[in-house]
Amino acid sequence: MVKRAGSGYKMRKRSANKAASKAAIIEVAIDLFWENGYNGTSLRDIAEACGFEAANLYNYFRSKEQLLYEAMQEELERFLELLEPVASDSRGAPVERLKRIIEIHVERMLVIGRRYKMMYDSEIRHLSPVHRKRIVALRDYYSELLFNIIEDGKKTGDFAADIDARFVVLIIASIIMRTVFWFSPKGRLSPAEIADMIYKIVLDGIRPRKQEVKARKK
Amino acid sequence: MVKRAGSGYKMRKRSANKAASKAAIIEVAIDLFWENGYNGTSLRDIAEACGFEAANLYNYFRSKEQLLYEAMQEELERFLELLEPVASDSRGAPVERLKRIIEIHVERMLVIGRRYKMMYDSEIRHLSPVHRKRIVALRDYYSELLFNIIEDGKKTGDFAADIDARFVVLIIASIIMRTVFWFSPKGRLSPAEIADMIYKIVLDGIRPRKQEVKARKK
DNA sequence: AAGCTTAATTAACAACTGTTAATTAGATTA
DNA sequence: TAATCTAATTAACAGTTGTTAATTAAGCTT
Incomplete structure (x- = not known):
């Protein structure tokens, strides 16, 4: 010029x-x-x-928006690749698959990718419509993986038949997404411990189990 | 000039x-x-x-920051005033108090104050240190209310004695905070229904209860 | 050594940011 | 009606933003 x-x-x-x-x-x-x-x-x-x-x-x-998009996209895909084999291993027991999914997600959230978080909700609005659709699609794919596990579990009797699988997926994702806000590496809980506690609460809640009927255990 | x-x-x-x-x-x-x-x-x-x-x-x-602060502060205090009487009603059964707290929080989140959400986490960073401290103090007060209910419930035997109350508080808050992201007024679930489902999952999880021992019911 | 490719540079743009100073007009009071 | 108060205005500031054009230098190939 x-x-x-x-x-x-x-x-x-x-x-x-x-x-x-x-x-x-x-x-x-x-x-x-x-x-x-x-x-x-x-x-x-x-x-x-x-x-x-x-x-x-x-x-x-090409632009700042493009940079944001590529950042999100890359990280999300890496994440899904990690999850996929575990989630769709139809031989594994649903309970075990659920446990593993939570572990991987929490781990990824807290250890490896503490950074890539708000990306997937509030910052999504900065994407162009086209890019937003793609990211949302990836996110939905995650929900789908989780959803299938829950549904499988309902069939096998591992999970209660009357629970709303869509809703449970939201609950689990919500809990994990927010760990990144309060987690501290120096805190009393390790990522693995956190994952385990989440898993247990989702499975059994906070109410004391009435005495277990041991004989029924397979 | x-x-x-x-x-x-x-x-x-x-x-x-x-x-x-x-x-x-x-x-x-x-x-x-x-x-x-x-x-x-x-x-x-x-x-x-x-x-x-x-x-x-x-x-x-005085400044944009002051505007943000006053917006947060006012909304949060209004919210806590609503919660306080229910939370610290030591006569009520912990289970019932928990249920009510979740109801009020979800309701407030989705119906009245769909807007005032991200305020309380990501946007907090824009506050001056002094203001941030005050908002965090209010938020901590909420945790305290919830924490007491859980602890009360552990004493009365309504909740399992070995659960980590601090952790449970985080879980519950996490779930409710994120409802605002996926809730749609036109969706199949009403705020009251959502509150109820959250309550049930937190209480009992997704695993089928072994057959209840009806005689033990008080 | 010469030429080509390309990752870096400097400079500038128009628009927008939070904020301040000085001024004006609408309503209330004297 | 005149004086006062105050919520609004216009104008300007200094800095920052995303982005573009033109230019330069480094490394590779020939």
């Missing part, structure tokens, strides 16, 4: 692998979005954390 | 009661914050929705 007296440009480093640096940018962005929200994170913030100028981001992403 | 050739100022209406219009502004602000988040809502947005110019807001609030 405007001619410059071409004097002192900054020294710069070039990163070898483009895909790799793109992934690195996404990591940085997820962290910042998590901490300050989408609107609270400027492209200059992200660029600074990456060690370059803001304009350079446009060599990787 | 600068002299103006005083010609055409806008026509304007004056609202009689200052406190009333302040309350009205807060209502508008809560709605917008809910829909677009704190950072996504400009003072000009709020002013426009109120029908006046942005600068006028400073006749009511």
